[in-house]
Amino acid sequence: MKRITQLLLFIHCALAFSFAQTLRDEIKTYVQYLSSDELEGRRAGEPGNNIAAQYVADHFKKYQLEPLGDNGTFLQHFAFVSGVNADASTSCSALFPPMKFDFLLDSTFRPLGFSADTSVYGELVFAGYGISAPKFNYDDYAAIDVAGKIVLVLRYNPPTDSTNEKEFQRLSALYKKASVAKEKGAKGIIFVTGAMDDENPKLLRLRHSNDEGTIALAAISMKWTSVDTFFRLHHTSIRDVQKEINTTKQPASRSFGNVTMNITTKLNRIKAQSQNVVGVIRGNDMQRKNEYIVIGAHFDHLGFGGEGSGSTKPDTIAVHNGADDNASGTAGMLTLARMFSERRNTLQRSLIFIGFSAEELGLLGSAYYTNHPLLPLEKTVMMLNMDMIGRLKNKELIVYGTGTSPLFDSLLNVWNNDSMFTLKKTKDGFGPSDQTSFYVKDIPVLFFFTNLHDDYHNYRDDWDKINYEGEEHVVQYVYNITNSLQAMNEKPQFTRVTSSEQQAMSGDRRGAKASLGVVPAFGEEVKGAKLSGVRPGSAAEKAGLQKDDIIIKFAGKDVNNLMDLTNYLGDFKPGDEVEIVVLRGNDSVSLKAILTARQQ
Amino acid sequence: MIQTTSLLVFLTITLFSRSYSQQSNTLIANGEKHFQQLRQLTFGGENAEAYFSFDNTKIIFQSTRDSFRCDQIFTMNLDGTNLQLVSTGKGRTTCAYYFPNGKNILYASTHLHNNECPPPPDFSKGYVWKIVPDYDIHIADANGKNTHVLSASDGYDAEATISPKGDRIVFTSTRNGDLDLYAMNLDGTNITQLTNELGYDGGAFFSFDGKKICYRAFHPKEKDKIEEYQQLLKENSVRPSVMEIMMMDADGSNKQQLTFNGKANFAPFFHPDGKRIIFASNMNDTTKTKRNFDLFLMNIESKSIEQITFNESFDSFPMFTNDGKKLIFSSNRNAKVRGETNIFLADWND
Numbered sequence: 038m039k040r041i042t043q044l045l046l047f048i049h050c051a052l053a054f055s056f057a058q059t060l061r062d063e064i065k066t067y068v069q070y071l072s073s074d075e076l077e078g079r080r081a082g083e084p085g086n087n088i089a090a091q092y093v094a095d096h097f098k099k100y101q102l103e104p105l106g107d108n109g110t111f112l113q114h115f116a117f118v119s120g121v122n123a124d125a126s127t128s129c130s131a132l133f134p135p136m137k138f139d140f141l142l143d144s145t146f147r148p149l150g151f152s153a154d155t156s157v158y159g160e161l162v163f164a165g166y167g168i169s170a171p172k173f174n175y176d177d178y179a180a181i182d183v184a185g186k187i188v189l190v191l192r193y194n195p196p197t198d199s200t201n202e203k204e205f206q207r208l209s210a211l212y213k214k215a216s217v218a219k220e221k222g223a224k225g226i227i228f229v230t231g232a233m234d235d236e237n238p239k240l241l242r243l244r245h246s247n248d249e250g251t252i253a254l255a256a257i258s259m260k261w262t263s264v265d266t267f268f269r270l271h272h273t274s275i276r277d278v279q280k281e282i283n284t285t286k287q288p289a290s291r292s293f294g295n296v297t298m299n300i301t302t303k304l305n306r307i308k309a310q311s312q313n314v315v316g317v318i319r320g321n322d323m324q325r326k327n328e329y330i331v332i333g334a335h336f337d338h339l340g341f342g343g344e345g346s347g348s349t350k351p352d353t354i355a356v357h358n359g360a361d362d363n364a365s366g367t368a369g370m371l372t373l374a375r376m377f378s379e380r381r382n383t384l385q386r387s388l389i390f391i392g393f394s395a396e397e398l399g400l401l402g403s404a405y406y407t408n409h410p411l412l413p414l415e416k417t418v419m420m421l422n423m424d425m426i427g428r429l430k431n432k433e434l435i436v437y438g439t440g441t442s443p444l445f446d447s448l449l450n451v452w453n454n455d456s457m458f459t460l461k462k463t464k465d466g467f468g469p470s471d472q473t474s475f476y477v478k479d480i481p482v483l484f485f486f487t488n489l490h491d492d493y494h495n496y497r498d499d500w501d502k503i504n505y506e507g508e509e510h511v512v513q514y515v516y517n518i519t520n521s522l523q524a525m526n527e528k529p530q531f532t533r534v535t536s537s538e539q540q541a542m543s544g545d546r547r548g549a550k551a552s553l554g555v556v557p558a559f560g561e562e563v564k565g566a567k568l569s570g571v572r573p574g575s576a577a578e579k580a581g582l583q584k585d586d587i588i589i590k591f592a593g594k595d596v597n598n599l600m601d602l603t604n605y606l607g608d609f610k611p612g613d614e615v616e617i618v619v620l621r622g623n624d625s626v627s628l629k630a631i632l633t634a635r636q637q
Numbered sequence: 638m639i640q641t642t643s644l645l646v647f648l649t650i651t652l653f654s655r656s657y658s659q660q661s662n663t664l665i666a667n668g669e670k671h672f673q674q675l676r677q678l679t680f681g682g683e684n685a686e687a688y689f690s691f692d693n694t695k696i697i698f699q700s701t702r703d704s705f706r707c708d709q710i711f712t713m714n715l716d717g718t719n720l721q722l723v724s725t726g727k728g729r730t731t732c733a734y735y736f737p738n739g740k741n742i743l744y745a746s747t748h749l750h751n752n753e754c755p756p757p758p759d760f761s762k763g764y765v766w767k768i769v770p771d772y773d774i775h776i777a778d779a780n781g782k783n784t785h786v787l788s789a790s791d792g793y794d795a796e797a798t799i800s801p802k803g804d805r806i807v808f809t810s811t812r813n814g815d816l817d818l819y820a821m822n823l824d825g826t827n828i829t830q831l832t833n834e835l836g837y838d839g840g841a842f843f844s845f846d847g848k849k850i851c852y853r854a855f856h857p858k859e860k861d862k863i864e865e866y867q868q869l870l871k872e873n874s875v876r877p878s879v880m881e882i883m884m885m886d887a888d889g890s891n892k893q894q895l896t897f898n899g900k901a902n903f904a905p906f907f908h909p910d911g912k913r914i915i916f917a918s919n920m921n922d923t924t925k926t927k928r929n930f931d932l933f934l935m936n937i938e939s940k941s942i943e944q945i946t947f948n949e950s951f952d953s954f955p956m957f958t959n960d961g962k963k964l965i966f967s968s969n970r971n972a973k974v975r976g977e978t979n980i981f982l983a984d985w986n987d
Binding site: 060376379380383444447448450451454455456509510512513514516517520521524525 | 680681682701702703704705706707754757973974975976977
């Protein structure tokens with residue numbers, strides 16, 4: 038009975054909007070399948086992800102796209118680090134004669150994902166919260182010497198007034214604290230969550246982050262209960278010391294005297310494989326068919342969620358179906374592939390359709406594609422990305438990259454002439470999805486996004502919450518824009534968005550890190566950061582930096598070593614302009630660089 | 638300086654170096670027995686009001702495409718190749734037509750008043766057409782160069798077409814405060830008013846012998862309808878929900894109403910035999926939205942009407958070639974997205 042009602046309804050609507058109804062249904066079909074429990078959340082490296090990839094490939098085949106992947110298939114395989122575990126040789130012990138404590142891996146200590154594989158031995162020093170912020174009159178390292186030693190630091194930061202809160206939070210990131218410790222000369226760092234913050238002591242998770250590298254020291258976490266012994270030796274407790282810092286807002290760093298630590302860290306990085314799905318519809322114009330427009334969407338998601346998966350509800354292990362993120366964008370991409378396939382004989386430029394994998398793990402699939410393009414990247418004239426386009430609300434459509442080509446702004450307005458959308462334009466091409474991988478290669482990008490919602494990155498992002506009518510409008514809009522771009526005589530020229538034009542990104546999920554593109558000269562005993570070269574096309578090359586230059590100032594700050602440079606760089610965003618002073622021979626040369634995004 | 642440079646670029650570029658016409662009988666809907674073949678000439682965007690040059694070798698039409706914010710005028714060959722922008726790229730344009738000599742074109746444009754697009758209609762008062770007062774009728778060389786004003790007034794001047802005899806232009810203007818039809822010589826002189834009934838008289842075309850004019854009209858009779866019409870016109874709008882097909886002699890005499898269905902009938906065009914008129918209408922649309930316009934062919938003598946197209950969306954702006962063997966029209970058929978309108982060329986089977 039239900040079936041008949043639906044059929045009647047369909048026929049009635051079909052009279053007025055025959056094509057529209059079909060498009061909406063088509064999108065729904067793709068979304069429902071991709072976000073079904075059968076695909077188990079499509080986590081890169083897992084079987085459900087491979088099934089999703091095959092589904093995309095099957096549709097590419099159905100729509101007669103030309104396969105561009107491995108061995109005549111649509112699949113472009115790539116390896117990535119899916120996780121990390123501690124090798125059995127990892128150990129940690131404390132020596133305070135005549136006593137010796139051996140700590141147990143995973144019960145009283147655990148290495149961190151950015152730890153180097155190393156073996157260190159040194160005196161233990163307590164460095165408070167591990168924050169060095171002299172300009173806020175707070176420096177845990179001011180009264181102690183940690184060179185060659187192992188520092189014990191608390192997580193988080195001491196209470197501070199609201200004006201400094203943001204800066205203190207930034208300085209309290211684990212990676213940042215470890216970098217500072219390294220910069221101060223420490224050989225190892227031990228994190229504990231202070232007793233004031235954690236009544237039930239826990240170890241930090243060992244997780245791999247593709248956004249982080251390793252830091253050249255041993256980094257582990259311990260429980261405050263395990264290190265409290267060292268404070269007791271000095272007739273105090275970790276709780277009292279933390280209370281003292283929090284109350285006085287002054288450091289209480291101290292040496293433990295004769296306590297030494299022996300730490301060996303070795304991490305095994307687990308390799309996994311996933312795949313992008315890549316196909317092309319060739320254009321017909323003699324010249325322009327050799328110019329490519331990429332239409333992309335990632336099809337991977339978070340699997341079953343849980344700790345470290347990126348889930349916003351990590352305590353619930355359940356299939357994270359990712360209907361909006363990003364079955365919706367994948368459905369849009371497949372719908373466009375079908376529509377353009379039906380008009381293939383009218384295409385001028387060629388269209389490359391790509392389903393990206395491992396976006397959720399740090400844009401891995403798209404970064405792999407742009408580093409291993411299947412058609413020339415220099416002939417790739419632009420990239421359109423759809424990620425989370427299924428929750429259109431109040432007609433609000435976010436578009437990133439509107440300043441990456443002079444053509445885009447008017448084109449976005451042309452096809453919105455009936456004010457279907459309230460457009461929220463961000464000029465910047467950097468943003469929390471795959472278009473970033475293309476933008477860093479100087480390719481104009483447009484990224485369409487219907488904003489975050491309460492179900493973002495959790496198990497409630499289901500197909501029945503998608504606004505199919507809204508998504509249909511978005512897909513139609515992207516179609517019109519793509520159709521104009523493929524036919525235009527002029528290809529879109531690339532423009533870099535300068536930092537003053539970068540707007541606050543609404544719904545930003547992951548900030549891109551700034552890169553200068555220098556190749557450091559290791560093992561050179563100089564004051565400053567000596568270069569053994571600059572990467573082609575990098576910010577450094579464009580700024581005029583050369584081999585053998587020694588960077589001595591970066592944005593007004595003295596650079597004593599490479600780590601200084603790395604840390605200062607972390608204080609900037611891609612697109613920022615910074616002044617750099619280098620020693621070239623006996624001359625001091627001042628240069629200006631516009632930072633780009635760090636490659637994964 | 639930027640303005641000038643971009644203008645030059647607009648005028649000289651040919652947007653497509655090649656174009657493709659899609660010829661497929663799948664484009665023909667069930668019941669469209671007069672169509673022997675149907676070709677699609679444009680693919681994507683909003684393309685409409687396509688009219689043949691008098692030698693039937695070229696097509697001139699309006700299109701929103703690429704990065705133009707609203708309609709501009711383009712020309713192309715009958716197979717869709719050699720597409721060229723012939724308007725200035727500024728303002729909004731509409732209603733283009735070739736001169737009988739093939740060397741000139743005319744179109745209505747707002748660009749002298751504002752380089753930007755006029756605002757879109759306000760649909761809060763229901764479905765209305767905008768009567769943009771900034772429209773003037775311009776004449777230009779067939780390649781778009783040497784644009785100058787052919788006829789302008791304080792109000793709306795547009796919807797101009799030319800007699801095959803090569804003597805007169807018929808057009809619509811609000812210069813007397815109401816929407817009426819006027820005729821003038823090809824150089825813009827000797828203007829005469831052809832209609833004076835209160836209401837919208839517009840969209841006129843000459844018969845092939847130049848003796849008759851067919852057009853669409855809305856003549857409100859009831860007090861409230863008259864007031865609504867006048868109020869909307871003050872706001873530079875009309876509501877095109879009721880329009881009838883009309884016919885008169887080229888001098889404005891012998892007016893005759895041809896349809897009486899109270900629906901939206903518009904875009905009439907004479908068959909070369911002079912005995913039939915093809916037009917667009919939603920007379921058979923039973924849905925609430927009334928957006929399904931089809932083409933109908935009327936025998937002027939007997940008033941019998943035959944439905945020509947059966948596509949379930951929009952078909953309109955029909956025009957026959959001189960020999961009656963081809964019909965061009967605009968349609969939503971084979972649209973990939975909502976609102977996409979393309980130009981189609983049919984081989985006509987009488």
